[in-house]
Amino acid sequence: MGANRQNVQRIVNDLVKDGMLEFQPNPHHRRAQLVVLTDAGKQAFNLAMKLQAPWINELSQGLKVEDIQTTYQVLHQLRSQLEDEQRD
Numbered sequence: 001m002g003a004n005r006q007n008v009q010r011i012v013n014d015l016v017k018d019g020m021l022e023f024q025p026n027p028h029h030r031r032a033q034l035v036v037l038t039d040a041g042k043q044a045f046n047l048a049m050k051l052q053a054p055w056i057n058e059l060s061q062g063l064k065v066e067d068i069q070t071t072y073q074v075l076h077q078l079r080s081q082l083e084d085e086q087r088d
Contacts, residue, residue: 020044 012035015021020041023033037045060068 036077 007025012021016023021035022038024036026032026034
């Protein structure tokens, strides 16, 4: 997603302190813990989705599904190319 591990870890740690996430043991990896939404995190996420759905529906009103799909494909390809350049 373009974010480095340290930034993601800092954000996760902040969300754990705020009670939105918690760490749980990972049965597939001893050192890498799972990050899971708490009940408060689930409530916040659900509220955000309730606000987001009407907003995105209004924003995309009048756009053709085909145009949205084409835009997605172009942006996905551009991102892949940028990531390939960063690896070189």
